[in-house]
Amino acid sequence: MKDFTLNIYKQLLQILISKNYIFFTVEEYFKLYVSKSPNRPFILMRHDVDRKPNNSLRMAKLENELGVKATYYFRTIPKTFKPEIIKEIAELGHEIGYHYENLCEIGDKVKGKSEKEIYKLALEDFIENLAILRQIVPIKNIAMHGRPTSKWDSRLLWNKYNYKKYGILSEPYFDIDFNKVFYITDAGRSWNNERVNLRDKVESKFNFTFNHTENIIQALNQDKLPNKIMINIHPEHWADSQTEWYKIWVIRKAKNTVKKLIIRNKI
Numbered sequence: 001m002k003d004f005t006l007n008i009y010k011q012l013l014q015i016l017i018s019k020n021y022i023f024f025t026v027e028e029y030f031k032l033y034v035s036k037s038p039n040r041p042f043i044l045m046r047h048d049v050d051r052k053p054n055n056s057l058r059m060a061k062l063e064n065e066l067g068v069k070a071t072y073y074f075r076t077i078p079k080t081f082k083p084e085i086i087k088e089i090a091e092l093g094h095e096i097g098y099h100y101e102n103l104c105e106i107g108d109k110v111k112g113k114s115e116k117e118i119y120k121l122a123l124e125d126f127i128e129n130l131a132i133l134r135q136i137v138p139i140k141n142i143a144m145h146g147r148p149t150s151k152w153d154s155r156l157l158w159n160k161y162n163y164k165k166y167g168i169l170s171e172p173y174f175d176i177d178f179n180k181v182f183y184i185t186d187a188g189r190s191w192n193n194e195r196v197n198l199r200d201k202v203e204s205k206f207n208f209t210f211n212h213t214e215n216i217i218q219a220l221n222q223d224k225l226p227n228k229i230m231i232n233i234h235p236e237h238w239a240d241s242q243t244e245w246y247k248i249w250v251i252r253k254a255k256n257t258v259k260k261l262i263i264r265n266k267i
């Protein structure tokens with residue numbers, strides 16, 4: 001069976017529901033779970049909307065049909081920032097967050113400035129984009145978008161500044177303890193592929209290897225997975241038609257080869 005199809009995603013959601021996991025948005029997690037600490041197993045279904053926002057809308061509709069809530073972190077680059085889609089996803093009961101990349105954006109673009117000035121410009125860029133998103137929907141949470149080709153790490157902005165000053169509750173990398181919450185991601189269209197996930201890594205004591213979504217479904221069936229999980233799924237990798245599936249597969253393969261070369265040259 002082909003992986004990364006909406007059909008398999010539906011099966012994954014169904015097994016999570018049948019195993020009695022409750023789906024929290026990130027905002028709910030910080031407002032309800034952390035303060036009230038129920039013991040029920042939970043899923044933080046997180047989607048990083050890097051590109052192809054229509055794929056996100058499709059996924060959001062499927063989740064809504066199954067009564068599942070997720071958090072969609074949107075980039076604000078023109079091909080991803082589509083206000084109508086953002087609004088529609090929010091109206092389906094999902095949370096919208098900001099997938100920021102300001103330090104990469106400014107650092108890669110601006111030449112001849114000091115590091116201090118670049119950080120200042122990056123913060124201004126962050127504030128501006130946050131305000132633009134907030135004209136469409138309330139934004140309470142942010143998550144970094146990693147650019148594998150950039151020498152900048154956008155998270156480092158928060159060594160100098162504090163996002164909580166801007167009405168932000170969380171950035172998962174800093175506010176979620178991944179030794180307590182098991183984190184899995186499909187970045188690079190393969191599950192937890194450390195060689196490909198240049199920046200999308202978290203420190204964690206959990207050690208599971210999944211080659212296919214089916215392996216996750218099996219592990220859930222056998223009650224082998226922890227009861228607190230964040231799943232980070234990039235909807236752009238998931239297709240529901242044959243042609244689109246192969247198109248994504250070919251592009252991913254080429255991109256992963258390029259990323260591996262970048263990593264090899266860094267080591």
Ligand SMILES: [Zn+2]
Nearest residue numbers: 048050145146
């Ligand atoms: Zn991203």
